[in-house]
Amino acid sequence: MTNAQSTPSQIKILAVDDELDFLNTLSRRLESRDFEVTTASNGEQAIKEAKIGGFDVAILDLKMPGMNGQELLQILKENHKFLEVIMLTGYASVDSAVECTKLGAFGYLEKPYDLEKLLGVLRDAYETRLKKKFPHDQKRMKELDILASGDPMAALSAMMRLDDLEK
Amino acid sequence: MNYQWDVLCEEGLQFFGKMSASMSHEIKNVLAVINENAGLLQDFVYMHEKGMPIDTEQLKGVSQMIIKQVRRADSIMKNMNKFAHSTDQLTKAENLNDILDIVTKLAARFASMREVSLEKIPTDEPVNIKTNPFLLENLIWLCLDFAMDSVGHGKTVRVLAQKIDNSAQITFSQLDSMPEPTEVFPDKRSEALLSALQAEIKVDSQAGTINISLPI
Incomplete structure:
Protein backbone atom coordinates (compact mmCIF):
# COMPACT_ATOMS: atom_id res chain seq x y z
CA MET A 1 0.00 0.00 0.00
CA THR A 2 2.98 2.29 0.03
CA ASN A 3 3.35 4.66 -2.90
CA ALA A 4 -0.42 4.74 -3.29
CA GLN A 5 -0.33 8.54 -3.49
CA SER A 6 2.16 8.55 -6.34
CA THR A 7 0.12 6.05 -8.37
CA PRO A 8 -1.77 7.85 -11.13
CA SER A 9 -5.47 7.37 -10.55
CA GLN A 10 -7.46 5.04 -12.81
CA ILE A 11 -4.72 3.73 -15.02
CA LYS A 12 -6.48 1.03 -17.05
CA ILE A 13 -4.72 -2.31 -16.88
CA LEU A 14 -5.36 -5.54 -18.75
CA ALA A 15 -3.92 -8.44 -16.72
CA VAL A 16 -3.62 -11.81 -18.47
CA ASP A 17 -2.62 -15.06 -16.76
CA ASP A 18 -3.96 -18.62 -16.83
CA GLU A 19 -3.10 -19.01 -13.13
CA LEU A 20 -6.40 -17.67 -11.78
CA ASP A 21 -5.39 -17.69 -8.11
CA PHE A 22 -2.48 -15.43 -9.03
CA LEU A 23 -4.47 -13.24 -11.40
CA ASN A 24 -7.31 -12.56 -8.97
CA THR A 25 -5.00 -11.66 -6.09
CA LEU A 26 -2.84 -9.40 -8.27
CA SER A 27 -5.97 -7.71 -9.60
CA ARG A 28 -7.29 -7.15 -6.08
CA ARG A 29 -4.02 -5.62 -4.90
CA LEU A 30 -3.77 -3.31 -7.91
CA GLU A 31 -7.40 -2.22 -7.56
CA SER A 32 -6.79 -1.31 -3.92
CA ARG A 33 -4.09 1.02 -5.27
CA ASP A 34 -6.53 2.80 -7.59
CA PHE A 35 -5.72 0.97 -10.79
CA GLU A 36 -8.66 -0.12 -12.95
CA VAL A 37 -8.02 -3.78 -13.73
CA THR A 38 -9.64 -6.08 -16.27
CA THR A 39 -8.55 -9.71 -16.21
CA ALA A 40 -8.35 -12.39 -18.91
CA SER A 41 -7.26 -15.99 -18.47
CA ASN A 42 -6.11 -16.60 -22.05
CA GLY A 43 -4.94 -14.88 -25.21
CA GLU A 44 -8.24 -14.97 -27.09
CA GLN A 45 -10.13 -13.42 -24.20
CA ALA A 46 -7.40 -10.77 -23.83
CA ILE A 47 -7.69 -9.79 -27.52
CA LYS A 48 -11.46 -9.39 -27.15
CA GLU A 49 -11.06 -7.27 -24.01
CA ALA A 50 -8.36 -5.15 -25.68
CA LYS A 51 -10.73 -4.40 -28.58
CA ILE A 52 -13.37 -3.11 -26.15
CA GLY A 53 -10.74 -1.64 -23.92
CA GLY A 54 -8.77 1.56 -24.10
CA PHE A 55 -6.16 0.05 -21.81
CA ASP A 56 -3.01 1.91 -20.83
CA VAL A 57 -0.87 -1.06 -19.85
CA ALA A 58 -1.16 -4.84 -20.26
CA ILE A 59 0.49 -7.34 -17.93
CA LEU A 60 0.96 -10.69 -19.67
CA ASP A 61 2.10 -14.07 -18.43
CA LEU A 62 4.66 -15.51 -20.84
CA LYS A 63 3.61 -19.17 -20.65
CA MET A 64 -0.07 -19.82 -21.18
CA PRO A 65 -2.03 -22.65 -22.77
CA GLY A 66 -2.89 -22.08 -26.42
CA MET A 67 -1.66 -18.65 -27.43
CA ASN A 68 1.46 -17.88 -25.41
CA GLY A 69 2.42 -14.50 -24.00
CA GLN A 70 4.83 -13.68 -26.83
CA GLU A 71 2.21 -14.30 -29.51
CA LEU A 72 -0.29 -12.21 -27.56
CA LEU A 73 2.27 -9.43 -27.13
CA GLN A 74 2.81 -9.33 -30.88
CA ILE A 75 -0.94 -9.16 -31.64
CA LEU A 76 -1.60 -6.50 -29.00
CA LYS A 77 1.28 -4.31 -30.17
CA GLU A 78 0.16 -4.61 -33.80
CA ASN A 79 -3.39 -3.55 -33.00
CA HIS A 80 -2.91 -1.11 -30.10
CA LYS A 81 0.24 0.83 -30.81
CA PHE A 82 0.13 2.96 -27.65
CA LEU A 83 -0.54 0.06 -25.31
CA GLU A 84 2.53 -0.65 -23.18
CA VAL A 85 3.09 -4.28 -22.24
CA ILE A 86 4.83 -5.79 -19.22
CA MET A 87 5.74 -9.48 -19.41
CA LEU A 88 5.74 -11.77 -16.37
CA THR A 89 7.43 -15.15 -16.32
CA GLY A 90 8.22 -17.94 -13.89
CA TYR A 91 11.67 -18.29 -15.42
CA ALA A 92 13.32 -15.32 -16.98
CA SER A 93 15.92 -15.99 -19.65
CA VAL A 94 18.06 -13.59 -21.65
CA ASP A 95 16.71 -15.04 -24.90
CA SER A 96 13.05 -14.55 -24.07
CA ALA A 97 13.71 -11.10 -22.58
CA VAL A 98 15.48 -10.05 -25.79
CA GLU A 99 12.70 -11.54 -27.93
CA CYS A 100 9.97 -9.79 -25.93
CA THR A 101 11.84 -6.48 -26.08
CA LYS A 102 12.18 -6.85 -29.86
CA LEU A 103 8.42 -7.40 -30.04
CA GLY A 104 7.88 -4.17 -28.15
CA ALA A 105 7.50 -5.19 -24.51
CA PHE A 106 8.13 -2.33 -22.12
CA GLY A 107 9.19 -4.49 -19.17
CA TYR A 108 10.01 -8.06 -18.24
CA LEU A 109 9.67 -9.32 -14.65
CA GLU A 110 10.32 -12.69 -13.05
CA LYS A 111 7.72 -14.19 -10.71
CA PRO A 112 7.55 -14.00 -7.76
CA TYR A 113 8.35 -10.29 -7.69
CA ASP A 114 8.09 -7.45 -5.22
CA LEU A 115 4.86 -5.56 -5.93
CA GLU A 116 6.69 -2.26 -5.50
CA LYS A 117 8.89 -3.24 -8.41
CA LEU A 118 5.86 -3.99 -10.58
CA LEU A 119 4.24 -0.70 -9.52
CA GLY A 120 7.42 1.14 -10.53
CA VAL A 121 7.46 -0.49 -13.98
CA LEU A 122 3.71 0.17 -14.34
CA ARG A 123 4.18 3.88 -13.61
CA ASP A 124 7.10 4.11 -16.05
CA ALA A 125 5.09 2.29 -18.71
CA TYR A 126 2.15 4.63 -18.21
CA GLU A 127 4.38 7.71 -18.48
CA THR A 128 5.95 6.35 -21.65
CA ARG A 129 2.50 5.73 -23.10
CA LEU A 130 1.44 9.31 -22.32
CA LYS A 131 4.62 10.71 -23.89
CA LYS A 132 4.06 8.70 -27.07
CA LYS A 133 0.34 9.34 -27.20
CA PHE A 134 0.35 13.08 -26.40
CA PRO A 135 1.79 14.28 -29.77
CA HIS A 136 -0.59 11.90 -31.54
CA ASP A 137 -3.57 13.28 -29.61
CA GLN A 138 -2.44 16.85 -30.36
CA LYS A 139 -2.24 16.08 -34.10
CA ARG A 140 -5.66 14.48 -33.88
CA MET A 141 -7.16 17.55 -32.16
CA LYS A 142 -5.63 19.78 -34.85
CA GLU A 143 -7.18 17.72 -37.64
CA LEU A 144 -10.57 17.69 -35.85
CA ASP A 145 -10.41 21.50 -35.64
CA ILE A 146 -9.80 21.67 -39.41
CA LEU A 147 -12.67 19.24 -39.96
CA ALA A 148 -14.97 21.54 -38.03
CA SER A 149 -13.74 24.68 -39.82
CA GLY A 150 -16.27 24.38 -42.66
CA ASP A 151 -13.72 24.34 -45.51
CA PRO A 152 -14.72 21.21 -47.51
CA MET A 153 -11.31 20.69 -49.22
CA ALA A 154 -9.39 21.17 -45.98
CA ALA A 155 -11.88 18.86 -44.21
CA LEU A 156 -11.33 16.12 -46.81
CA SER A 157 -7.55 16.28 -46.35
CA ALA A 158 -8.00 16.32 -42.57
CA MET A 159 -10.22 13.22 -42.76
CA MET A 160 -7.54 11.38 -44.73
CA ARG A 161 -4.85 12.40 -42.25
CA LEU A 162 -7.13 11.32 -39.37
CA ASP A 163 -7.53 7.93 -41.03
CA ASP A 164 -3.75 7.60 -41.17
CA LEU A 165 -3.45 8.60 -37.52
CA GLU A 166 -5.94 5.95 -36.46
CA LYS A 167 -3.96 3.21 -38.19
CA MET B 1 30.01 -47.15 -25.75
CA ASN B 2 27.75 -47.89 -28.67
CA TYR B 3 25.31 -45.80 -30.67
CA GLN B 4 22.25 -47.02 -28.76
CA TRP B 5 23.85 -46.21 -25.41
CA ASP B 6 24.69 -42.69 -26.64
CA VAL B 7 21.08 -42.17 -27.75
CA LEU B 8 19.77 -43.43 -24.39
CA CYS B 9 22.11 -41.15 -22.44
CA GLU B 10 21.32 -38.10 -24.53
CA GLU B 11 17.57 -38.73 -24.51
CA GLY B 12 17.58 -39.59 -20.80
CA LEU B 13 19.33 -36.35 -19.91
CA GLN B 14 16.98 -34.33 -22.09
CA PHE B 15 13.95 -36.04 -20.55
CA PHE B 16 15.21 -35.49 -17.00
CA GLY B 17 16.00 -31.85 -17.77
CA LYS B 18 12.65 -31.21 -19.42
CA MET B 19 10.69 -32.69 -16.51
CA SER B 20 12.80 -30.91 -13.89
CA ALA B 21 12.41 -27.57 -15.68
CA SER B 22 8.64 -28.06 -15.94
CA MET B 23 8.25 -28.95 -12.27
CA SER B 24 10.43 -26.06 -11.12
CA HIS B 25 8.35 -23.76 -13.32
CA GLU B 26 5.21 -24.99 -11.59
CA ILE B 27 6.79 -24.44 -8.19
CA LYS B 28 7.60 -20.87 -9.25
CA ASN B 29 3.93 -20.37 -10.13
CA VAL B 30 2.93 -21.63 -6.70
CA LEU B 31 5.47 -19.28 -5.06
CA ALA B 32 4.06 -16.39 -7.09
CA VAL B 33 0.53 -17.08 -5.76
CA ILE B 34 1.82 -17.39 -2.17
CA ASN B 35 3.83 -14.20 -2.64
CA GLU B 36 0.77 -12.27 -3.84
CA ASN B 37 -1.30 -13.55 -0.93
CA ALA B 38 1.42 -12.68 1.60
CA GLY B 39 1.40 -9.21 0.03
CA LEU B 40 -2.37 -9.08 0.42
CA LEU B 41 -1.97 -9.84 4.15
CA GLN B 42 0.50 -6.94 4.37
CA ASP B 43 -2.11 -4.74 2.68
CA PHE B 44 -4.69 -5.76 5.32
CA VAL B 45 -2.24 -4.90 8.11
CA TYR B 46 -1.49 -1.54 6.50
CA MET B 47 -5.20 -0.75 6.17
CA HIS B 48 -5.80 -1.85 9.78
CA GLU B 49 -3.05 0.50 10.93
CA LYS B 50 -4.85 3.28 9.06
CA GLY B 51 -7.98 2.56 11.09
CA MET B 52 -9.87 0.10 8.88
CA PRO B 53 -11.32 -2.92 10.72
CA ILE B 54 -9.90 -6.33 9.77
CA ASP B 55 -12.35 -8.51 7.86
CA THR B 56 -11.85 -12.01 9.27
CA GLU B 57 -13.59 -13.62 6.26
CA GLN B 58 -10.98 -12.07 3.97
CA LEU B 59 -8.21 -13.33 6.26
CA LYS B 60 -9.74 -16.83 6.16
CA GLY B 61 -9.82 -16.68 2.35
CA VAL B 62 -6.14 -15.73 2.16
CA SER B 63 -5.05 -18.41 4.63
CA GLN B 64 -7.07 -21.05 2.75
CA MET B 65 -5.41 -19.96 -0.48
CA ILE B 66 -1.95 -20.30 1.10
CA ILE B 67 -2.82 -23.77 2.45
CA LYS B 68 -4.10 -24.78 -1.01
CA GLN B 69 -0.87 -23.63 -2.66
CA VAL B 70 1.33 -25.35 -0.05
CA ARG B 71 -0.54 -28.62 -0.74
CA ARG B 72 -0.09 -28.08 -4.47
CA ALA B 73 3.65 -27.50 -4.02
CA ASP B 74 3.90 -30.56 -1.77
CA SER B 75 2.24 -32.71 -4.43
CA ILE B 76 4.64 -31.38 -7.11
CA MET B 77 7.64 -32.02 -4.87
CA LYS B 78 6.46 -35.58 -4.08
CA ASN B 79 6.22 -36.33 -7.80
CA MET B 80 9.61 -34.73 -8.38
CA ASN B 81 11.10 -36.85 -5.60
CA LYS B 82 9.56 -40.10 -6.91
CA PHE B 83 10.77 -39.24 -10.39
CA ALA B 84 14.32 -38.49 -9.18
CA HIS B 85 14.41 -41.83 -7.29
CA SER B 86 13.41 -43.75 -10.41
CA THR B 87 17.10 -43.55 -11.40
CA ASP B 88 18.20 -45.34 -8.19
CA GLN B 89 18.17 -48.89 -9.53
CA LEU B 90 18.69 -50.24 -13.03
CA THR B 91 16.03 -52.92 -12.49
Whole structure:
Protein backbone atom coordinates (compact mmCIF):
# COMPACT_ATOMS: atom_id res chain seq x y z
CA MET A 1 0.00 0.00 0.00
CA THR A 2 2.98 2.29 0.03
CA ASN A 3 3.35 4.66 -2.90
CA ALA A 4 -0.42 4.74 -3.29
CA GLN A 5 -0.33 8.54 -3.49
CA SER A 6 2.16 8.55 -6.34
CA THR A 7 0.12 6.05 -8.37
CA PRO A 8 -1.77 7.85 -11.13
CA SER A 9 -5.47 7.37 -10.55
CA GLN A 10 -7.46 5.04 -12.81
CA ILE A 11 -4.72 3.73 -15.02
CA LYS A 12 -6.48 1.03 -17.05
CA ILE A 13 -4.72 -2.31 -16.88
CA LEU A 14 -5.36 -5.54 -18.75
CA ALA A 15 -3.92 -8.44 -16.72
CA VAL A 16 -3.62 -11.81 -18.47
CA ASP A 17 -2.62 -15.06 -16.76
CA ASP A 18 -3.96 -18.62 -16.83
CA GLU A 19 -3.10 -19.01 -13.13
CA LEU A 20 -6.40 -17.67 -11.78
CA ASP A 21 -5.39 -17.69 -8.11
CA PHE A 22 -2.48 -15.43 -9.03
CA LEU A 23 -4.47 -13.24 -11.40
CA ASN A 24 -7.31 -12.56 -8.97
CA THR A 25 -5.00 -11.66 -6.09
CA LEU A 26 -2.84 -9.40 -8.27
CA SER A 27 -5.97 -7.71 -9.60
CA ARG A 28 -7.29 -7.15 -6.08
CA ARG A 29 -4.02 -5.62 -4.90
CA LEU A 30 -3.77 -3.31 -7.91
CA GLU A 31 -7.40 -2.22 -7.56
CA SER A 32 -6.79 -1.31 -3.92
CA ARG A 33 -4.09 1.02 -5.27
CA ASP A 34 -6.53 2.80 -7.59
CA PHE A 35 -5.72 0.97 -10.79
CA GLU A 36 -8.66 -0.12 -12.95
CA VAL A 37 -8.02 -3.78 -13.73
CA THR A 38 -9.64 -6.08 -16.27
CA THR A 39 -8.55 -9.71 -16.21
CA ALA A 40 -8.35 -12.39 -18.91
CA SER A 41 -7.26 -15.99 -18.47
CA ASN A 42 -6.11 -16.60 -22.05
CA GLY A 43 -4.94 -14.88 -25.21
CA GLU A 44 -8.24 -14.97 -27.09
CA GLN A 45 -10.13 -13.42 -24.20
CA ALA A 46 -7.40 -10.77 -23.83
CA ILE A 47 -7.69 -9.79 -27.52
CA LYS A 48 -11.46 -9.39 -27.15
CA GLU A 49 -11.06 -7.27 -24.01
CA ALA A 50 -8.36 -5.15 -25.68
CA LYS A 51 -10.73 -4.40 -28.58
CA ILE A 52 -13.37 -3.11 -26.15
CA GLY A 53 -10.74 -1.64 -23.92
CA GLY A 54 -8.77 1.56 -24.10
CA PHE A 55 -6.16 0.05 -21.81
CA ASP A 56 -3.01 1.91 -20.83
CA VAL A 57 -0.87 -1.06 -19.85
CA ALA A 58 -1.16 -4.84 -20.26
CA ILE A 59 0.49 -7.34 -17.93
CA LEU A 60 0.96 -10.69 -19.67
CA ASP A 61 2.10 -14.07 -18.43
CA LEU A 62 4.66 -15.51 -20.84
CA LYS A 63 3.61 -19.17 -20.65
CA MET A 64 -0.07 -19.82 -21.18
CA PRO A 65 -2.03 -22.65 -22.77
CA GLY A 66 -2.89 -22.08 -26.42
CA MET A 67 -1.66 -18.65 -27.43
CA ASN A 68 1.46 -17.88 -25.41
CA GLY A 69 2.42 -14.50 -24.00
CA GLN A 70 4.83 -13.68 -26.83
CA GLU A 71 2.21 -14.30 -29.51
CA LEU A 72 -0.29 -12.21 -27.56
CA LEU A 73 2.27 -9.43 -27.13
CA GLN A 74 2.81 -9.33 -30.88
CA ILE A 75 -0.94 -9.16 -31.64
CA LEU A 76 -1.60 -6.50 -29.00
CA LYS A 77 1.28 -4.31 -30.17
CA GLU A 78 0.16 -4.61 -33.80
CA ASN A 79 -3.39 -3.55 -33.00
CA HIS A 80 -2.91 -1.11 -30.10
CA LYS A 81 0.24 0.83 -30.81
CA PHE A 82 0.13 2.96 -27.65
CA LEU A 83 -0.54 0.06 -25.31
CA GLU A 84 2.53 -0.65 -23.18
CA VAL A 85 3.09 -4.28 -22.24
CA ILE A 86 4.83 -5.79 -19.22
CA MET A 87 5.74 -9.48 -19.41
CA LEU A 88 5.74 -11.77 -16.37
CA THR A 89 7.43 -15.15 -16.32
CA GLY A 90 8.22 -17.94 -13.89
CA TYR A 91 11.67 -18.29 -15.42
CA ALA A 92 13.32 -15.32 -16.98
CA SER A 93 15.92 -15.99 -19.65
CA VAL A 94 18.06 -13.59 -21.65
CA ASP A 95 16.71 -15.04 -24.90
CA SER A 96 13.05 -14.55 -24.07
CA ALA A 97 13.71 -11.10 -22.58
CA VAL A 98 15.48 -10.05 -25.79
CA GLU A 99 12.70 -11.54 -27.93
CA CYS A 100 9.97 -9.79 -25.93
CA THR A 101 11.84 -6.48 -26.08
CA LYS A 102 12.18 -6.85 -29.86
CA LEU A 103 8.42 -7.40 -30.04
CA GLY A 104 7.88 -4.17 -28.15
CA ALA A 105 7.50 -5.19 -24.51
CA PHE A 106 8.13 -2.33 -22.12
CA GLY A 107 9.19 -4.49 -19.17
CA TYR A 108 10.01 -8.06 -18.24
CA LEU A 109 9.67 -9.32 -14.65
CA GLU A 110 10.32 -12.69 -13.05
CA LYS A 111 7.72 -14.19 -10.71
CA PRO A 112 7.55 -14.00 -7.76
CA TYR A 113 8.35 -10.29 -7.69
CA ASP A 114 8.09 -7.45 -5.22
CA LEU A 115 4.86 -5.56 -5.93
CA GLU A 116 6.69 -2.26 -5.50
CA LYS A 117 8.89 -3.24 -8.41
CA LEU A 118 5.86 -3.99 -10.58
CA LEU A 119 4.24 -0.70 -9.52
CA GLY A 120 7.42 1.14 -10.53
CA VAL A 121 7.46 -0.49 -13.98
CA LEU A 122 3.71 0.17 -14.34
CA ARG A 123 4.18 3.88 -13.61
CA ASP A 124 7.10 4.11 -16.05
CA ALA A 125 5.09 2.29 -18.71
CA TYR A 126 2.15 4.63 -18.21
CA GLU A 127 4.38 7.71 -18.48
CA THR A 128 5.95 6.35 -21.65
CA ARG A 129 2.50 5.73 -23.10
CA LEU A 130 1.44 9.31 -22.32
CA LYS A 131 4.62 10.71 -23.89
CA LYS A 132 4.06 8.70 -27.07
CA LYS A 133 0.34 9.34 -27.20
CA PHE A 134 0.35 13.08 -26.40
CA PRO A 135 1.79 14.28 -29.77
CA HIS A 136 -0.59 11.90 -31.54
CA ASP A 137 -3.57 13.28 -29.61
CA GLN A 138 -2.44 16.85 -30.36
CA LYS A 139 -2.24 16.08 -34.10
CA ARG A 140 -5.66 14.48 -33.88
CA MET A 141 -7.16 17.55 -32.16
CA LYS A 142 -5.63 19.78 -34.85
CA GLU A 143 -7.18 17.72 -37.64
CA LEU A 144 -10.57 17.69 -35.85
CA ASP A 145 -10.41 21.50 -35.64
CA ILE A 146 -9.80 21.67 -39.41
CA LEU A 147 -12.67 19.24 -39.96
CA ALA A 148 -14.97 21.54 -38.03
CA SER A 149 -13.74 24.68 -39.82
CA GLY A 150 -16.27 24.38 -42.66
CA ASP A 151 -13.72 24.34 -45.51
CA PRO A 152 -14.72 21.21 -47.51
CA MET A 153 -11.31 20.69 -49.22
CA ALA A 154 -9.39 21.17 -45.98
CA ALA A 155 -11.88 18.86 -44.21
CA LEU A 156 -11.33 16.12 -46.81
CA SER A 157 -7.55 16.28 -46.35
CA ALA A 158 -8.00 16.32 -42.57
CA MET A 159 -10.22 13.22 -42.76
CA MET A 160 -7.54 11.38 -44.73
CA ARG A 161 -4.85 12.40 -42.25
CA LEU A 162 -7.13 11.32 -39.37
CA ASP A 163 -7.53 7.93 -41.03
CA ASP A 164 -3.75 7.60 -41.17
CA LEU A 165 -3.45 8.60 -37.52
CA GLU A 166 -5.94 5.95 -36.46
CA LYS A 167 -3.96 3.21 -38.19
CA MET B 1 30.01 -47.15 -25.75
CA ASN B 2 27.75 -47.89 -28.67
CA TYR B 3 25.31 -45.80 -30.67
CA GLN B 4 22.25 -47.02 -28.76
CA TRP B 5 23.85 -46.21 -25.41
CA ASP B 6 24.69 -42.69 -26.64
CA VAL B 7 21.08 -42.17 -27.75
CA LEU B 8 19.77 -43.43 -24.39
CA CYS B 9 22.11 -41.15 -22.44
CA GLU B 10 21.32 -38.10 -24.53
CA GLU B 11 17.57 -38.73 -24.51
CA GLY B 12 17.58 -39.59 -20.80
CA LEU B 13 19.33 -36.35 -19.91
CA GLN B 14 16.98 -34.33 -22.09
CA PHE B 15 13.95 -36.04 -20.55
CA PHE B 16 15.21 -35.49 -17.00
CA GLY B 17 16.00 -31.85 -17.77
CA LYS B 18 12.65 -31.21 -19.42
CA MET B 19 10.69 -32.69 -16.51
CA SER B 20 12.80 -30.91 -13.89
CA ALA B 21 12.41 -27.57 -15.68
CA SER B 22 8.64 -28.06 -15.94
CA MET B 23 8.25 -28.95 -12.27
CA SER B 24 10.43 -26.06 -11.12
CA HIS B 25 8.35 -23.76 -13.32
CA GLU B 26 5.21 -24.99 -11.59
CA ILE B 27 6.79 -24.44 -8.19
CA LYS B 28 7.60 -20.87 -9.25
CA ASN B 29 3.93 -20.37 -10.13
CA VAL B 30 2.93 -21.63 -6.70
CA LEU B 31 5.47 -19.28 -5.06
CA ALA B 32 4.06 -16.39 -7.09
CA VAL B 33 0.53 -17.08 -5.76
CA ILE B 34 1.82 -17.39 -2.17
CA ASN B 35 3.83 -14.20 -2.64
CA GLU B 36 0.77 -12.27 -3.84
CA ASN B 37 -1.30 -13.55 -0.93
CA ALA B 38 1.42 -12.68 1.60
CA GLY B 39 1.40 -9.21 0.03
CA LEU B 40 -2.37 -9.08 0.42
CA LEU B 41 -1.97 -9.84 4.15
CA GLN B 42 0.50 -6.94 4.37
CA ASP B 43 -2.11 -4.74 2.68
CA PHE B 44 -4.69 -5.76 5.32
CA VAL B 45 -2.24 -4.90 8.11
CA TYR B 46 -1.49 -1.54 6.50
CA MET B 47 -5.20 -0.75 6.17
CA HIS B 48 -5.80 -1.85 9.78
CA GLU B 49 -3.05 0.50 10.93
CA LYS B 50 -4.85 3.28 9.06
CA GLY B 51 -7.98 2.56 11.09
CA MET B 52 -9.87 0.10 8.88
CA PRO B 53 -11.32 -2.92 10.72
CA ILE B 54 -9.90 -6.33 9.77
CA ASP B 55 -12.35 -8.51 7.86
CA THR B 56 -11.85 -12.01 9.27
CA GLU B 57 -13.59 -13.62 6.26
CA GLN B 58 -10.98 -12.07 3.97
CA LEU B 59 -8.21 -13.33 6.26
CA LYS B 60 -9.74 -16.83 6.16
CA GLY B 61 -9.82 -16.68 2.35
CA VAL B 62 -6.14 -15.73 2.16
CA SER B 63 -5.05 -18.41 4.63
CA GLN B 64 -7.07 -21.05 2.75
CA MET B 65 -5.41 -19.96 -0.48
CA ILE B 66 -1.95 -20.30 1.10
CA ILE B 67 -2.82 -23.77 2.45
CA LYS B 68 -4.10 -24.78 -1.01
CA GLN B 69 -0.87 -23.63 -2.66
CA VAL B 70 1.33 -25.35 -0.05
CA ARG B 71 -0.54 -28.62 -0.74
CA ARG B 72 -0.09 -28.08 -4.47
CA ALA B 73 3.65 -27.50 -4.02
CA ASP B 74 3.90 -30.56 -1.77
CA SER B 75 2.24 -32.71 -4.43
CA ILE B 76 4.64 -31.38 -7.11
CA MET B 77 7.64 -32.02 -4.87
CA LYS B 78 6.46 -35.58 -4.08
CA ASN B 79 6.22 -36.33 -7.80
CA MET B 80 9.61 -34.73 -8.38
CA ASN B 81 11.10 -36.85 -5.60
CA LYS B 82 9.56 -40.10 -6.91
CA PHE B 83 10.77 -39.24 -10.39
CA ALA B 84 14.32 -38.49 -9.18
CA HIS B 85 14.41 -41.83 -7.29
CA SER B 86 13.41 -43.75 -10.41
CA THR B 87 17.10 -43.55 -11.40
CA ASP B 88 18.20 -45.34 -8.19
CA GLN B 89 18.17 -48.89 -9.53
CA LEU B 90 18.69 -50.24 -13.03
CA THR B 91 16.03 -52.92 -12.49
CA LYS B 92 13.23 -52.77 -9.98
CA ALA B 93 9.93 -54.53 -9.26
CA GLU B 94 7.21 -51.95 -9.80
CA ASN B 95 3.48 -51.67 -10.28
CA LEU B 96 3.13 -50.34 -13.83
CA ASN B 97 0.18 -48.24 -12.67
CA ASP B 98 2.49 -46.30 -10.34
CA ILE B 99 4.93 -45.56 -13.16
CA LEU B 100 2.10 -44.44 -15.43
CA ASP B 101 0.76 -42.30 -12.62
CA ILE B 102 4.05 -40.42 -12.20
CA VAL B 103 4.51 -39.80 -15.92
CA THR B 104 0.93 -38.63 -16.50
CA LYS B 105 1.32 -36.22 -13.57
CA LEU B 106 4.65 -34.98 -14.93
CA ALA B 107 3.10 -34.56 -18.37
CA ALA B 108 0.03 -32.70 -17.06
CA ARG B 109 1.57 -29.26 -17.50
CA PHE B 110 2.70 -30.06 -21.05
CA ALA B 111 -0.83 -31.29 -21.76
CA SER B 112 -2.35 -28.13 -20.34
CA MET B 113 -0.06 -25.94 -22.48
CA ARG B 114 -1.27 -27.85 -25.57
CA GLU B 115 -4.88 -27.70 -24.31
CA VAL B 116 -5.02 -31.49 -24.22
CA SER B 117 -6.37 -33.60 -21.33
CA LEU B 118 -4.74 -36.76 -20.04
CA GLU B 119 -6.88 -39.46 -18.48
CA LYS B 120 -5.32 -42.40 -16.72
CA ILE B 121 -7.91 -45.17 -16.55
CA PRO B 122 -7.88 -46.66 -13.04
CA THR B 123 -7.57 -50.43 -12.65
CA ASP B 124 -8.19 -52.54 -9.55
CA GLU B 125 -5.46 -55.09 -10.19
CA PRO B 126 -1.78 -54.10 -9.87
CA VAL B 127 0.33 -54.77 -12.96
CA ASN B 128 3.60 -55.93 -11.48
CA ILE B 129 6.70 -55.85 -13.64
CA LYS B 130 10.45 -55.89 -13.30
CA THR B 131 11.85 -53.09 -15.35
CA ASN B 132 14.17 -50.11 -15.54
CA PRO B 133 11.77 -47.47 -14.16
CA PHE B 134 13.57 -44.44 -15.58
CA LEU B 135 13.86 -45.82 -19.11
CA LEU B 136 10.20 -46.86 -19.03
CA GLU B 137 9.15 -43.40 -17.82
CA ASN B 138 11.15 -41.93 -20.67
CA LEU B 139 9.44 -44.21 -23.22
CA ILE B 140 5.96 -43.42 -21.83
CA TRP B 141 6.76 -39.71 -22.05
CA LEU B 142 7.81 -40.00 -25.71
CA CYS B 143 4.54 -41.81 -26.50
CA LEU B 144 2.51 -39.20 -24.62
CA ASP B 145 4.40 -36.37 -26.29
CA PHE B 146 3.63 -37.83 -29.72
CA ALA B 147 0.01 -38.61 -28.72
CA MET B 148 -0.62 -35.09 -27.40
CA ASP B 149 0.82 -33.56 -30.56
CA SER B 150 -1.28 -35.89 -32.71
CA VAL B 151 -4.70 -35.33 -31.12
CA GLY B 152 -4.63 -31.53 -31.09
CA HIS B 153 -6.20 -29.16 -28.61
CA GLY B 154 -9.46 -29.86 -26.85
CA LYS B 155 -8.97 -33.65 -27.03
CA THR B 156 -8.30 -36.29 -24.37
CA VAL B 157 -5.56 -38.92 -24.45
CA ARG B 158 -6.47 -42.03 -22.45
CA VAL B 159 -3.82 -44.22 -20.84
CA LEU B 160 -4.33 -47.71 -19.46
CA ALA B 161 -2.00 -50.30 -17.91
CA GLN B 162 -3.05 -53.95 -17.88
CA LYS B 163 -1.69 -57.46 -17.68
CA ILE B 164 -2.41 -59.49 -20.80
CA ASP B 165 -1.20 -63.11 -20.82
CA ASN B 166 2.49 -63.00 -19.97
CA SER B 167 3.08 -59.38 -20.69
CA ALA B 168 2.29 -55.98 -19.30
CA GLN B 169 0.64 -53.58 -21.70
CA ILE B 170 0.27 -49.85 -21.85
CA THR B 171 -2.41 -48.54 -24.19
CA PHE B 172 -2.70 -44.95 -25.33
CA SER B 173 -6.12 -44.47 -26.92
CA GLN B 174 -8.52 -41.91 -28.43
CA LEU B 175 -5.77 -40.80 -30.81
CA ASP B 176 -8.31 -40.30 -33.58
CA SER B 177 -6.35 -37.79 -35.60
CA MET B 178 -3.07 -39.70 -35.37
CA PRO B 179 -1.21 -39.69 -38.68
CA GLU B 180 -0.18 -42.91 -40.41
CA PRO B 181 2.95 -44.39 -38.82
CA THR B 182 5.83 -42.55 -40.35
CA GLU B 183 9.49 -42.09 -39.72
CA VAL B 184 8.46 -39.56 -37.07
CA PHE B 185 7.28 -42.18 -34.58
CA PRO B 186 8.61 -44.40 -33.19
CA ASP B 187 11.79 -42.41 -33.71
CA LYS B 188 15.37 -43.47 -32.99
CA ARG B 189 15.04 -42.46 -29.33
CA SER B 190 11.90 -44.55 -28.82
CA GLU B 191 13.49 -47.44 -30.72
CA ALA B 192 16.55 -47.33 -28.45
CA LEU B 193 14.33 -47.33 -25.34
CA LEU B 194 12.13 -50.14 -26.70
CA SER B 195 15.20 -52.21 -27.36
CA ALA B 196 16.72 -51.54 -23.91
CA LEU B 197 13.41 -52.45 -22.23
CA GLN B 198 12.85 -55.45 -24.53
CA ALA B 199 9.49 -53.95 -25.31
CA GLU B 200 7.41 -53.91 -28.46
CA ILE B 201 5.30 -51.13 -29.86
CA LYS B 202 2.28 -51.20 -32.14
CA VAL B 203 1.00 -47.96 -33.61
CA ASP B 204 -2.49 -48.38 -35.07
CA SER B 205 -3.60 -45.16 -36.72
CA GLN B 206 -6.94 -46.71 -37.80
CA ALA B 207 -7.88 -47.61 -34.23
CA GLY B 208 -6.18 -44.49 -32.86
CA THR B 209 -4.07 -46.46 -30.40
CA ILE B 210 -0.47 -47.01 -29.41
CA ASN B 211 0.30 -50.26 -27.56
CA ILE B 212 3.48 -50.98 -25.69
CA SER B 213 4.05 -54.56 -24.65
CA LEU B 214 6.58 -55.17 -21.87
CA PRO B 215 8.02 -58.38 -20.40
CA ILE B 216 6.85 -59.07 -16.84
